[in-house]
Amino acid sequence: xNNLSTSKPLSYWSAFKSIFIREIKLAWQKPTQLVQxxxxxxxxxxxxxxxxxxxxxxxxMIGPGVIWIAAILAIMxxxxxxxxQDYQEGTIEAWLLSTVPMSLLVGAKLLAAxxxxxxxxxxxxxxxxxLMNIETHVIxxxxxxxxxxxxxxxxxxxIGNALTVGLNQGGVLLSLLVLPLYIPVLIFATSLIEAAxxxxxxxxxxxxxxxxxxxxxxxxxxxxxxxxxxxVN
Amino acid sequence: xxxxxxxYAKAETTYKLCYRLLPYFxxxxxxxxxxxSIWGLFYAPSDYQQGDSFRIIYFHVPxxxxxxxxxxxxxxxxxxxxxxxIRNAELAVYAIAPVGAAFTFLALIxxxxxxxxxxxxxxxxxxxxxxxxxxxxxxxxVIALYNSFEDKRTAARASSILAIVGVINVPIIxxxxxxxxxxxxxxxxxxxxKPSISPDMLWPLLLNISGFLxxxxxxxxxxxxxxxxxxxxxxxWVKAMVSEKTNKAEQxxxxxxxxxxx
Numbered sequence: 001x002n003n004l005s006t007s008k009p010l011s012y013w014s015a016f017k018s019i020f021i022r023e024i025k026l027a028w029q030k031p032t033q034l035v036q037x038x039x040x041x042x043x044x045x046x047x048x049x050x051x052x053x054x055x056x057x058x059x060x061m062i063g064p065g066v067i068w069i070a071a072i073l074a075i076m077x078x079x080x081x082x083x084x085q086d087y088q089e090g091t092i093e094a095w096l097l098s099t100v101p102m103s104l105l106v107g108a109k110l111l112a113a114x115x116x117x118x119x120x121x122x123x124x125x126x127x128x129x130x131l132m133n134i135e136t137h138v139i140x141x142x143x144x145x146x147x148x149x150x151x152x153x154x155x156x157x158x159i160g161n162a163l164t165v166g167l168n169q170g171g172v173l174l175s176l177l178v179l180p181l182y183i184p185v186l187i188f189a190t191s192l193i194e195a196a197x198x199x200x201x202x203x204x205x206x207x208x209x210x211x212x213x214x215x216x217x218x219x220x221x222x223x224x225x226x227x228x229x230x231x232v233n
Numbered sequence: 234x235x236x237x238x239x240x241y242a243k244a245e246t247t248y249k250l251c252y253r254l255l256p257y258f259x260x261x262x263x264x265x266x267x268x269x270s271i272w273g274l275f276y277a278p279s280d281y282q283q284g285d286s287f288r289i290i291y292f293h294v295p296x297x298x299x300x301x302x303x304x305x306x307x308x309x310x311x312x313x314x315x316x317x318x319i320r321n322a323e324l325a326v327y328a329i330a331p332v333g334a335a336f337t338f339l340a341l342i343x344x345x346x347x348x349x350x351x352x353x354x355x356x357x358x359x360x361x362x363x364x365x366x367x368x369x370x371x372x373x374x375v376i377a378l379y380n381s382f383e384d385k386r387t388a389a390r391a392s393s394i395l396a397i398v399g400v401i402n403v404p405i406i407x408x409x410x411x412x413x414x415x416x417x418x419x420x421x422x423x424x425x426x427k428p429s430i431s432p433d434m435l436w437p438l439l440l441n442i443s444g445f446l447x448x449x450x451x452x453x454x455x456x457x458x459x460x461x462x463x464x465x466x467x468x469x470w471v472k473a474m475v476s477e478k479t480n481k482a483e484q485x486x487x488x489x490x491x492x493x494x495x
Contacts, residue, residue, distance in 0.1 A: 159398055163391045167381050176377055177395060180370040181402050184409035191413065212405070223398055226315065230390045 015100040016108045023112030033081075037074040038120050044070035045128050056133045063132030064142055064193040070128075071121055071146060072153060072182055078117040079157030080174055082109075083228065087165045092228050102225035110151075110158055110221065118150040141196030145189040148209045155220035156181050162227035185212065244461045245470045247321045251458035255451055262447035269440030277434045289347045291438060295445035297340035300368060301403075303333030303449060307375070308400030311393030321457075323389035324464065326396055327379045328456035332449060334372035341365055360411040367406050371399045385464065 027034055048066045049059055086092050086109075095105045125146055129139045160178035167173070192205035240246045273291035280287040307329040314323035344362060345355045356362065375392045382388030465471050 156398075159394075163378060163395060164381070166387070173377055173381055176370070177374040180367050180374065180406075181398070183367060184402070184405045187409040187413040215401075219398075219401070223394060227391065227394050230387055230394070233387070 010098065010100055012100055012104055015098070016104055019105050019108035020112045023109055024116065027112075027116040034116060034120070037077050037117050038124060040077055041070050041074040041121055041124070042128070044073055045131065049132070059133040060135070063129065063134045064138070064197075065190050066132060067125060067128050067142065068146075068149075068186055068189055068193075071150060072179075072186065074121060075118065075150060075153045075157060076175060076178065078113065079154065079161050079178070080171055082113060082158055082161045083165045084161075087228075087231070092232055096229060096232060102228065103221035106158075106221045106224045106228070107217075110155060110224075113158075114151050114154055118154055121150060122146045135197070137199070138193060138196050141193055141202060144206065145192045145209065148206070148213055149185050149189045152185050152209070152213050152216045153182060155216040159220055159223045159227060162224040162231065165228070166231040185209070188212070241321065242319050244321060244465050244468070248458050248461045251454040251461075255454045255458075258447045258451035258454060262444055262451055265440050265444035265447060269437045269444050273434075273437030273441060277437055280434075283351060286347065286350050289343055290434075291441045293340060293343040293347055294438060295442045296336045296343065297365065298442060299445050299449050300333055300337035300340050300365065302446075303329050303336060304368060304371065304396075304403065305400060307333060308396045311396040314393045315390065315397065320386070320389070320464075321461065323386075323393050324460040325453070325457050326375070326393050327389060328453050328460050330372055330375045330379070330392070330396075332452045332456065334369060334376060336445070336449065337365060337369040337372055341369065360407075360413070364407045364410045367410070368403070371403070375399070 045066055048062065052058060052062065083092065086095075095102055098105070122143055125143050126139050129142060134142065157174075157178045160174050160181075163177065164174055188205050188208050192202045192209065195202040195205060241250065270291060274288055277288070279285045307326050310322045310325040310329065313319055314321075314326065341362070344365070348357065349355050375395055378395055379388045379392040382391060462471060
C-alpha cells in the first residue's frame with residue numbers, strides 16, 4: 001500500500017480469498033450473531049408441536065415442511081443484516097472502487113456467509129428431525145435438501161437485502177420482496193423429502209434443486225452488484 | 234431500429250407520444266369492451282354444463298392473461314432501463330406495476346366468484362390460482378420497493394432489478410406450482426384448461442381480451458406521462474408547455490370577455 005504505482009494489480013483469486021477470510025474473522029469476533037439464527041431456528045420448530053399437536057403421526061407428517069419453513073425464516077434473519085454493516089462503514093464503496101469485479105467480491109461474501117450462518121442450520125437438522133419424530137431414513141434426504149437449498153435462499157435473499165440496504169426499514173419490505181421467490185425452492189425441497197419418505201428415488205428433485213443453485217450462483221452476484229451500485233450512487 | 238427508437242429516450246418525446254396514443258387506446262378499449270361484453274353477456278349461448286355463470290369468463294380470462302403480459306412487459310422495460318440506461322423505461326416499470334397488480338387482483342376476485350358456484354369453494358390450492366397469487370405478491374413487492382425510496386431515480390432502478398429477478402422466477406414458480414399441485418391432488422380440477430370453446434363464445438372473448446389490452450395500454454400511457462411530468466417538473470420543456478397552456482387559456486378567456494362586451 002506504500003507505493004501504489006508500483007504494486008501489482010490485485011489478482012481475482014487473492015481478492016476473493018481475502019474477503020472470504022475477512023468475513024470469517026469478523027464473524028468469529030461476534031459469536032452472538034452466529035448463534036442467533038440457530039436459536040431462532042430451534043425455537044420456531046419447537047412452537048409447532050405446541051401449536052398444532054404433539055401426536056407423533058402428525059409431527060411426522062408436518063415435520064419436514066416445518067423444518068424447511070423455520071430454515072427459511074432463520075435465513076431471512078441472516079439476510080436482513082447481510083450487507084448492512086458493509087454499507088454503513090463504506091466497505092461497499094471500497095469494493096466499487098477496486099479493480100476486481102464487484103460480483104466476484106459479492107460471491108466471496110456470500111460463500112463466507114453460507115459457511116458462517118447456514119451450514120450450522122444444516123448440521124443441527126438431525127436433532128430437530130428427532131424432535132419432530134421424522135424417520136431416520138428421511139434425515140439424510142432432509143439434510144441434503146437443506147445443503148443445496150439454503151445457499152439458493154441465501155443468494156436470492158441477498159438480492160433483496162442489496163436492494164433495500166440503503167433504507168432504514170428493512171424487515172417487512174425484505175420479506176415481501178424475497179418470500180415469493182422462495183416458493184419454488186420450498187416446493188421442490190418438500191417434494192424431495194416426500195419422495196424420500198415413500199422410499200422413492202429423489203434424484204429428479206435433487207437435480208432441479210442443484211440446477212436452481214447453479215443458476216442462482218451465476219446470476220445472484222451480478223444482480224446484487226447492480227443493486228449495491230444503485231444504492232451507493 | 235435504433236434511429237427510430239432513439240428519440241424516445243428523451244422525456245418530452247415520450248410524453249407527447251403517450252398523449253398522442255392515449256385517445257386511440259381509450260376509444261378502442263371502449264368500443265371493444267362494450268361490444269364484447271354485450272355480445273358475451275346477452276347474445277352468446279349459455280354453457281351446457283355451467284349455464285349462465287360461465288359468462289364471467291369474459292372478465293376473468295382477459296384480466297388473467299394481461300396480468301401476466303403486464304409483468305413480462307414490465308420486466309422488459311426494466312431490462313431496457315438497466316442495460317441501456319434509458320430513464321423512461323425505468324419509469325415505465327412503475328407505470329405498469331400498479332395496473333398489473335390491479336389486473337391480477339381482478340383476475341383473482343373474478344376467479345373466486347366463478348369458483349364458488351362451480352367448485353363449491355372460493356379458493357382452492359390449484360396451480361393456476363396459486364401462481365396468480367404469487368404474481369400479485371411479486372407486483373406488490375415492486376410497488377412497495379419503489380415507494381420506500383426517497384430518491385425516485387434509485388427507486389426506479391431498484392424496482393427494475395427486482396422486476397428482472399422476478400421474471401426469471403415466474404416460469405420456475407409456474408412450473409413448480411403446477412408440479413406441486415399434480416403431486417398432491419392427482420387429477421386436476423381446472424375446467425379452464427384449454428376449453429374447446431364454440432366460436433359464438435370465442436369471438437366476444439377475443440374482443441374482450443383485446444379490450445382489456447387497450448385498457449392496460451391506455452392506463453400505462455396515462456401513468457407514464459404523469460411519471461415523466463412529475464420527474465421533469467423543473468425542466469424547461471415542462472415549464473414551456475405549462476406557460477403555453479396558461480397563455481392559451483388566458484387568450485381564450487380574453488376572447489370570451491371581448492365577446493361578452495360586444
